[in-house]
Amino acid sequence: MNRLLTVAALAAGTLAFAAPANAAITFCEGAANTCGGQGDTVHLDGNDDGSDNIVNGTIVNGTVGVIITDFDPQNITSNPNGQGQGQAWVNAAGSTKQNPLTFDSLDFALTGGYRFTHIEFDLNPPNGGGPQDPWSVTIFGYDASNTQFSQIFNGNKQNNFFNANADGGDVFTHVSFNAPPLVGVGHIRIGGANLPTTTTVPEPATWALMIMGFGGAGAMLRRRRTIAA
Known part of the structure; x- marks a missing residue:
């Protein structure tokens, strides 16, 4: 007794x-070499016709699908031939250098039930290569329990890289952002793709x-x- x-x-x-x-999720302004994490370059679908608000891609040698959704909704398209260091970019459908069209939000996820632990992307505002008004962005992450985490980055003045990392056994199901008008999102890399396990x-x-x-x-x-x- x-x-x-x-x-x-x-x-x-x-x-x-x-x-x-508790989720160990961090957001960081800067490239992966300063924020940590390692991702596979997202290869975008070269056949996207810009007729809807979704762009598809792949990682891990084409074995895992990536779905990028604009929830404005603004029709978006891919530039698989690349711009800036040869990386594929997502742009507003119909946008040209002479007539740049913009969007302000995208959501990144994997298909087939895959989750991930790292994402990196580069946001380009209009006239991103030169002086402009400061802008801010809110990055959102959703973990396997659909709990949302977010962080606001203020005072951005040109093109900016952003990273999100999930550590301590946590994972992402989605990562999104909301920002003032952007003309392109590129250098997209996603790492740590994994399927749920039955052992918890x-x-x-x-x-x-x-x-x-x-x-x-x-x-x-x-x-x-x-x-x-």
Whole structure:
């Protein structure tokens, strides 16, 4: 009996300190070499016709699909031949250098149930190569529980790289941004693509209840043995 009380006390102590696992998600302004993380270059579909608000692509040698959605909604298209260091870009459909069309939000996700742990992209506002009014962007991340995390970056003046990283076993299902009008998004890289597993680590509170259950089961077995004797 005393042993059962001891187990119960330990479990109660565990419950007292039990807290849900928190997401370890960080957002960073800058390229991956300054923010950490490593991603595969997203290869965009060269056949996109700009007739809707979705652009498709792939990573991991074409084995994992990428879906990029504009939720303005503004029709978007890809420039797979690249601009600026040969990287593919997403632009507003019908945009030209003489008549640049803009958009202000995109969402990045993987197809087939895949999640990811890293994303990097470069946002280009109008006249991004020269002096302009400061602009800001809000980056959103959604984890496997659909919990949203966000961070606002103010005072941007030219083209800017942004990174999002999920650590500590957490993952992204989506990463989005909302910003003033942009003429292009490029240098898109996504890393850590993975599928959900059936094995999960119990929350601390679950461990505490398991301890109580194991203690109770042991006490019942000892009691039965005593009666049988």
